[in-house]
Amino acid sequence: MTPLDWGIAAAALLLIALVNWFFLGPKGRAAVATASSTGGTVDITVLVEGGYTPSTIEVPAGSRVRMTLDRREDNPCSEEIVIPDFGIRRSLPAHARTSIEFTATAGRHEFSCGMGMLHGAIIGK
Numbered sequence: 046m047t048p049l050d051w052g053i054a055a056a057a058l059l060l061i062a063l064v065n066w067f068f069l070g071p072k073g074r075a076a077v078a079t080a081s082s083t084g085g086t087v088d089i090t091v092l093v094e095g096g097y098t099p100s101t102i103e104v105p106a107g108s109r110v111r112m113t114l115d116r117r118e119d120n121p122c123s124e125e126i127v128i129p130d131f132g133i134r135r136s137l138p139a140h141a142r143t144s145i146e147f148t149a150t151a152g153r154h155e156f157s158c159g160m161g162m163l164h165g166a167i168i169g170k
């Protein structure tokens with residue numbers, strides 16, 4: 046390979062590293078919130094606005110969870126939340142807080158909007 050080839054290869058590797066960092070780096074880690082339990086029930090608040098923040102929530106496996114959805118928009122996309130593993134489908138009034146409760150079993154439990162466009166997950170650890 047010529048020096049130019051090496052330069053192109055190095056640039057390509059750097060680009061791949063940057064793309065991975067962008068998609069898997071700080072943003073992915075920051076989205077994981079670890080909830081802690083006080084008095085038996087784990088309280089978590091999730092902001093609903095163009096998505097779920099945080100979108101990934103770690104809770105102790107087997108804990109009772111009170112998840113409060115703070116919906117700050119009236120976009121019809123987010124008017125329902127569905128957590129199939131826990132048999133939950135609940136409508137979320139716009140600009141209001143709605144609490145749902147469930148027992149978080151071990152493993153990854155996906156949740157989404159009613160249309161399956163916005164995604165998040167509860168992870169029982």
Ligand SMILES: [Cu+2]
Pocket residue numbers: 121122123158159160161162163
């Ligand atoms: Cu939707």
